[in-house]
Amino acid sequence: MIAPSPALTEALELWLAQLRALDGRAENTLEAYRRDVSGFLAFLPQHKGQAIGLAGLASLTLPDMRAWMAHERAGGVGARSLARMLSAVKGFLGWIAEREGMEMSAPLSVRAPKYQRKLPRPVGRAAARDLIQTVSLQHPEPWVATRDVAVVTLLYGCGLRISEALALTGADAPLADVLRITGKGGKERIVPVLPIARQAVEDYRRDCPHRLEPAGPLFRSVRGKPLSRRAVAKVTEAARMQLGLPATCTPHALRHSFATHLLEAGGDLRTIQELLGHASLSTTQAYTAVDTARLMDVYDRAHPMGRKRA
Known part of the structure; x- marks a missing residue:
């Protein structure tokens, strides 16, 4: 060679x-x-x-x-x-x-091979709420349960990537009305924080037995080390299996759900792009395909001449 x-x-x-x-x-x-x-x-x-x-x-x-x-x-x-x-x-x-x-x-000048872009797989509104509630039942230690709820609430309530939620430090708490998040490529964005998310983090801080230093990670493992992505994925998997939700219901799916539900409620793409920290609007536009697919499914099932009723 x-x-x-x-x-x-x-x-x-x-x-x-x-x-x-x-x-x-x-x-x-x-x-x-x-x-x-x-x-x-x-x-x-x-x-x-x-x-x-x-x-x-x-x-x-x-x-x-x-x-x-x-x-x-x-x-x-x-x-x-x-x-x-x-x-x-x-x-x-x-x-x-x-x-x-x-x-x-x-x-x-060589062209990239064509491929079908994977559409985001969001979780329904009711399923997202049920998932967060069920996450709280997965660990017998109360402070661990409140920690897990705080993390998944930030993913769905603020549209954070799991890496962004786990990068929060003790200095970020108590959470303000907005968070300054550094995402992919060092791109900064401002993310509003819902009162329910702020309260979830405060519940965790109140119960956490470990000292949360300003320069240290906000979310800790049982032994006090930085919380891992795998731990969040594991508790989410246990909750979604308990609820009978599909395997696509992952921590990252909560971020997709955040964007999809904002779009369904009338949010504009540019705003959602900023909230998600997408460098390109074309990335955010994938959510319009998700919403269109949902609308077409309803149309097909509801219209007298719909394909699924023919």
Whole structure:
């Protein structure tokens, strides 16, 4: 196996460092970029039959890019994942082209494979309320139960990602009317906090036996360590199984439900985009498809000439 040249490896690290410093990309995102681009760079010398240096990238053709994509698909990579990988590779190649003054229109013109976007799977309003209530019954220790309720209430009541809820510190409490949340890519947003969510967090703080230092995590495990995503997923899973809800009823589904229910109540997309912290409105527009699907289902079942009544 022919390894990528040191110059290419160094260039990759410089690109990632720039994304970290100037664009504030999250570490998980940068690791995914490193993995995707490294795989591409490792493929090139095997495909070309010789070592490829920095200058060699200028000779990349559309067939070269398609050969790499075919190689990944043959290895079991799905269309959605390949589109993400291609985005990372094109980002790196575009940076190289600008930095080195290279002509790379051919590799940068390759199109991503088409795939059907997965629509969010929201939980119904009644189911969301039942889930939060049932979460409180999953642990015999009262303070743990109030902690779990506080977390899932923030997910549904504020539309937080689970990572954002678990990133709250003791200094954030007692919660104010709004929270300043730092989301993906270091993007900040202001999120209103409902009184019921503030009260849920206060109930937890009152009962928590651990000292909640300002610089430490707000939500703690039984042993006082930072609460893990897995613990939240586990208690949510137990509650949804008790209620007979589908496997798609996850902590992240509560965030989807927050957005969907706001849209159903007349919220506009731009506002919902800001509340969710989406960088692009197109991401938020997925919720219009969810709402349209729901309306069409009602139409089909209710109209005299609906397909499901024919």
